[in-house]
Amino acid sequence: MTELDTPTRAKRPQFRNINALSDLPRYRLPLAGVVSILHRISGALMFLLLPFIIWMFDMSVSSEISFARFTRAFEGSGGWLLKLVVLALIWAYLHHLIAGLRHLRMDMSHAAVSKESGRRSAAVTLVLSIALTLVLGAKLFALY
Amino acid sequence: MAVNFGTRRIVVGAHYGLRDWLGQRVTAALMAIFTAVVLVQILTTRGELGYARWAGIFATQWMKVLTFIVIVALLYHVWVGIRDIWMDYVKPVAVRLTLQVFSIAWLVGCAGWAVQVLWRL
Numbered sequence: 001m002t003e004l005d006t007p008t009r010a011k012r013p014q015f016r017n018i019n020a021l022s023d024l025p026r027y028r029l030p031l032a033g034v035v036s037i038l039h040r041i042s043g044a045l046m047f048l049l050l051p052f053i054i055w056m057f058d059m060s061v062s063s064e065i066s067f068a069r070f071t072r073a074f075e076g077s078g079g080w081l082l083k084l085v086v087l088a089l090i091w092a093y094l095h096h097l098i099a100g101l102r103h104l105r106m107d108m109s110h111a112a113v114s115k116e117s118g119r120r121s122a123a124v125t126l127v128l129s130i131a132l133t134l135v136l137g138a139k140l141f142a143l144y
Numbered sequence: 145m146a147v148n149f150g151t152r153r154i155v156v157g158a159h160y161g162l163r164d165w166l167g168q169r170v171t172a173a174l175m176a177i178f179t180a181v182v183l184v185q186i187l188t189t190r191g192e193l194g195y196a197r198w199a200g201i202f203a204t205q206w207m208k209v210l211t212f213i214v215i216v217a218l219l220y221h222v223w224v225g226i227r228d229i230w231m232d233y234v235k236p237v238a239v240r241l242t243l244q245v246f247s248i249a250w251l252v253g254c255a256g257w258a259v260q261v262l263w264r265l
Contacts, residue, residue, distance in 0.1 A: 043225045047247075050222075050254045058261045060195075061202055067195035097179065100172050107169065 031122040039099040042092035049089060056086075087137045094136075095129040164224045171217035178214045203265045211262055219255045223248065 018024060029037070046053070059070035074082055102121050106112045112121065138144055148154060185201050186193060201207060226247045234240040 040225075040229065043222070044229060047222055047226055047250075050250070051257075054254055054258050054261065057258065061199045061261060062264060064195045067198070097176065101176065104169060104173065 030119065031126070032118045035099050035102070035122040035125050038095055039103075042096040042099075045088065045092045046096065049085070052085070053089065083140055087133070087140060090136050090140070091129065091133040094132050095125070098125050098129045164227075168221055168224045171221040174217050175214055175221065178210065181210070199265060202262060208262055208265070212259060215255050215258050215262075219251050222251055226251075 056070065059066045059073075061067075073079065102125050105121070106118075111117060182201070189197050191197075202211060227244060230240050230243050230247070234243060
């Protein structure tokens with residue numbers, strides 16, 4: 001948004017529609033773009049599940065009895081759904097944290113904001129966050 | 145030189161504002177450190193992490209204070225992020241204002257609940 005220099009300048013074309021269904025899905029998002037939108041999505045996901053997170057904290061920390069109920073909830077009939085939600089939260093937190101650290105690095109290093117460096121750090125972010133999610137997820141689903 | 149001060153100051157647009165930009169970074173760094181602190185405590189427990197050890201982590205006064213600071217930091221960090229999301233995608237002012245109010249209420253409620261849980265220990 002800028003103020004006009006001269007009142008007789010031609011009006012700039014305005015693009016109002018984002019063509020969400022026709023054009024958006026056909027753009028090729030660079031790797032850094034994928035990390036970026038996932039950073040936003042992971043943040044929003046944690047925002048929406050925040051009461052659930054606090055509920056888990058409450059259950060786990062308030063008393064021996066509530067702790068036992070908390071751990072049993074993961075074994076019961078709806079346990080798999082609970083584990084899936086927790087897995088999503090694990091991914092969201094890991095991605096958000098690692099992408100966030102990438103942001104901090106880009107804030108502090110001039111070399112980190114080149115196109116190639118951005119692509120590489122984005123790849124590291126995705127690999128690291130997904131790998132750690134799998135490791136912790138396997139523990140969650142008692143695979144080891 | 146651009147005319148961008150006083151009444152001609154531009155006060156709209158996503159990600160506007162040094163305070164919020166810096167605040168998000170500072171709170172992020174603080175929460176990253178807190179994550180490390182909690183992780184270290186979890187990973188250095190010998191044996192199974194049962195209720196006693198888990199609740200014990202959050203029972204010490206210094207840990208309660210640190211967690212409280214982190215809850216407040218999280219409140220601000222999340223607010224800036226969510227406000228940015230509404231600002232990017234919701235153009236009608238009345239709708240955006242309503243969403244912002246609900247977001248703040250949501251966050252303050254969560255913060256209050258978390259503090260309550262923490263001080264019940």
